[in-house]
Amino acid sequence: MTRRLVTVRPEMRAVEAAGILLKHNVSGAPVIDGEGTLLGLLSEYDCLRAVAAAEYDFDRHDVVVTVEELMTTTPHTIPPEMDLFAIAHEFVNMRVRRFPVIEARHLIGQVSRRDVLRAAYELRRKALRYKQYPDYPEGRAPIRNYPRER
Numbered sequence: 001m002t003r004r005l006v007t008v009r010p011e012m013r014a015v016e017a018a019g020i021l022l023k024h025n026v027s028g029a030p031v032i033d034g035e036g037t038l039l040g041l042l043s044e045y046d047c048l049r050a051v052a053a054a055e056y057d058f059d060r061h062d063v064v065v066t067v068e069e070l071m072t073t074t075p076h077t078i079p080p081e082m083d084l085f086a087i088a089h090e091f092v093n094m095r096v097r098r099f100p101v102i103e104a105r106h107l108i109g110q111v112s113r114r115d116v117l118r119a120a121y122e123l124r125r126k127a128l129r130y131k132q133y134p135d136y137p138e139g140r141a142p143i144r145n146y147p148r149e150r
Contacts, residue, residue, distance in 0.1 A: 001080070001101055001109040007032050008042055010068035017067045018047040030100050030107055031071045038100050038107045040071035077102040078111065084123070088116050 006024045008017045008031050021029060021044060028043035050065050078087060078099045090099065091113050101109040 001111050002115065003109045005030060005107070005110055007107075008067050009033075010039055010066065010071070012067045014047060014050050014065040014067060014070055017042055018044075021047065027097055030075075030110065031067055032107055036106045038075070038077065038102060038105075039068075040073045041075040041098070041100065042067050042071045043097070046070040046072065075100060079103065080108060084116060084119050087111055088120065091116060 006020060006026050006029045008020060008029050010031055010033070017029070021027070021042075028041055028046075030038055031040040031042055033039055047070065050070055076090070076094055076096065076099060078090065078101055080101050080103050082090075087099065098110050098112045100107055101111060
């Protein structure tokens with residue numbers, strides 16, 4: 001889980017929020033209020049919808065699109081105690097890129113598909129490493145290479 005998040009505010013202009021996503025090289029960000037309560041999610045897709053719609057309002061200079069107008073207001077969230085494989089299952093079923101982690105209605109972090117893939121990879125790598133008898137020196141199996149007493 002990532003705890004240091006790039007977040008945006010609902011009253012922020014969409015173009016400003018898009019700049020934040022680009023600056024931090026993230027594909028989306030949680031939208032929070034002043035107390036840290038999750039209000040929604042803003043994604044690159046949401047910002048692109050505003051770009052696509054802009055051609056219709058191109059001649060108007062008074063149109064200001066805010067994050068609140070674009071964000072997904074009912075994001076799927078997960079609790080902090082959810083295990084890795086349950087989260088992976090949720091990603092497969094929901095087809096989203098990230099899940100905000102919520103505790104007592106407050107955003108405490110975020111889990112991305114890449115976070116889950118990285119954790120699963122590390123678990124597998126460690127399991128294979130310890131299958132090689134961790135109490136023995138590298139390259140020595142416990143029976144075949146055991147030194148004989150003379």
